[in-house]
Amino acid sequence: MLEGIRDAVKKFLRSSADYETSVNMFIKELQKTLIKSDVNVKLVLQLTRRIKERALKEKPPPGASRRDWFIKIVYEELANFFGGDREPDVKPKKVPWIIMMVGVQGSGKTTTAGKLARFYKVRGYRVALVAADTYRPGAKEQLKQLAERAGVLFYTEPGNDAVGIAKRGVEWAKKQGAEIIIVDTAGRHKNEADLLKEMKDMSEQISPDEVMLVIDAGIGQQAKALAEAFHKTTPVGSIVVTKLDGTAKGGGALSAVAVTGAQIKFIGTGEKLDELETFKPKKFVARILGLGDLEGLLERLKGLEEADKLEEISQKVLEKGDLTLKDLYYQIVSVKKMGSLKRILQMLPGMGLAVSDKILGQVDDKILDKWLAILNSMTKEELERPSIIDRSRMRRIAIGSGTSVKEVEELLKHYQMTRKMIKQLRKKKGMLSKLMEKFEVQ
Numbered sequence: 001m002l003e004g005i006r007d008a009v010k011k012f013l014r015s016s017a018d019y020e021t022s023v024n025m026f027i028k029e030l031q032k033t034l035i036k037s038d039v040n041v042k043l044v045l046q047l048t049r050r051i052k053e054r055a056l057k058e059k060p061p062p063g064a065s066r067r068d069w070f071i072k073i074v075y076e077e078l079a080n081f082f083g084g085d086r087e088p089d090v091k092p093k094k095v096p097w098i099i100m101m102v103g104v105q106g107s108g109k110t111t112t113a114g115k116l117a118r119f120y121k122v123r124g125y126r127v128a129l130v131a132a133d134t135y136r137p138g139a140k141e142q143l144k145q146l147a148e149r150a151g152v153l154f155y156t157e158p159g160n161d162a163v164g165i166a167k168r169g170v171e172w173a174k175k176q177g178a179e180i181i182i183v184d185t186a187g188r189h190k191n192e193a194d195l196l197k198e199m200k201d202m203s204e205q206i207s208p209d210e211v212m213l214v215i216d217a218g219i220g221q222q223a224k225a226l227a228e229a230f231h232k233t234t235p236v237g238s239i240v241v242t243k244l245d246g247t248a249k250g251g252g253a254l255s256a257v258a259v260t261g262a263q264i265k266f267i268g269t270g271e272k273l274d275e276l277e278t279f280k281p282k283k284f285v286a287r288i289l290g291l292g293d294l295e296g297l298l299e300r301l302k303g304l305e306e307a308d309k310l311e312e313i314s315q316k317v318l319e320k321g322d323l324t325l326k327d328l329y330y331q332i333v334s335v336k337k338m339g340s341l342k343r344i345l346q347m348l349p350g351m352g353l354a355v356s357d358k359i360l361g362q363v364d365d366k367i368l369d370k371w372l373a374i375l376n377s378m379t380k381e382e383l384e385r386p387s388i389i390d391r392s393r394m395r396r397i398a399i400g401s402g403t404s405v406k407e408v409e410e411l412l413k414h415y416q417m418t419r420k421m422i423k424q425l426r427k428k429k430g431m432l433s434k435l436m437e438k439f440e441v442q
Contacts, residue, residue: 038220114146
């Protein structure tokens with residue numbers, strides 16, 4: 001879905017056809033993309049009808065082009081489609097705050113519990129995970145490993161008394177001074193009725209402050225029925241939509257949940273523990289339109305030792321349009337701590353429009369280790385003045401880094417291409433800044 005909408009935006013901005021023809025072409029592309037992403041056809045027609053009506057009737061303010069104004073209209077309507085101005089409050093209203101995780105098998109519930117534990121841990125809370133899934137083999141061990149990786153408290157017991165384990169686990173966590181207590185429950189049972197009864201009994205025993213439903217993005221429109229079924233048994237306070245990184249039905253799941261009026265609190269964007277984001281419709285839509293998400297990028301920098309350095313370098317790159325190999329070194333070190341390089345590039349303002357999907361597809365995180373080795377073998381002068389690196393220096397650098405001269409050349413080539421791209425982005429900075437201001441993406 002994300003690439004389809006972004007491609008439609010690129011085509012619209014580059015189109016040489018008249019405005020009305022370009023609008024009609026965009027509407028067709030958007031309809032095709034959303035329907036392919038399993039979004040309800042009726043909702044798609046309602047959305048695109050509103051966009052087209054506003055696009056042909058509204059006049060942009062003085063100084064703004066009709067095409068820029070059209071992108072603003074698309075942005076606003078898509079943001080409303082996925083939840084509008086509603087932004088979840090992730091801060092607990094009291095401590096301890098008990099979260100009960102619910103969902104069906106395969107939704108990524110246990111992994112999400114671990115991600116959630118890390119999310120609150122890095123924000124300074126004392127967190128405890130309680131493993132009360134007694135049906136899925138390995139569920140308790142999986143959660144234990146996630147707790148160790150996240151550096152949080154963990155509780156479970158042998159046996160099949162899920163309700164008892166949850167109750168005693170919550171009591172134990174409170175004694176340990178836990179401020180956030182996350183209880184993982186079964187997502188698999190012999191039949192649905194038993195699963196729902198166990199959920200209800202557990203809820204009555206532990207009195208959760210929040211019941212969090214985990215939904216796999218891959219189920220598409222079925223997310224609506226699932227959310228309603230769980231809500232009837234145990235009132236759902238918030239929802240996490242997982243696996244948004246690899247499914248074509250993500251739009252269907254998000255829109256289906258939004259229609260119910262339920263609060264989408266988090267989205268899972270990958271397998272790593274840090275790949276859980278607060279769901280903010282406007283920021284999400286800005287990203288899929290290729291306008292970037294600076295706030296999402298900065299959130300991922302919290303707690304990182306290189307945060308200040310990367311922010312300083314990014315400012316230099318975006319404003320002055322230049323960087324040295326030394327700057328590149330610090331960027332690589334910081335990006336490695338943040339996660340996928342491809343995702344970071346997509347989150348930078350304007351990068352989604354400036355860099356083709358083909359180039360992004362060639363980004364390989366594994367090569368970062370090799371580049372760091374090469375950069376570590378360079379002298380301070382070489383890092384600051386790459387132009388002095390000749391074949392002789394390349395051979396020395398290759399030997400020192402355990403790589404080849406060809407790989408050193410590839411790094412230098414990448415560096416030069418990056419500098420060139422930055423200069424091109426600088427030229428577009430005025431246009432992108434205006435778009436960001438209009439869309440209030442700050």
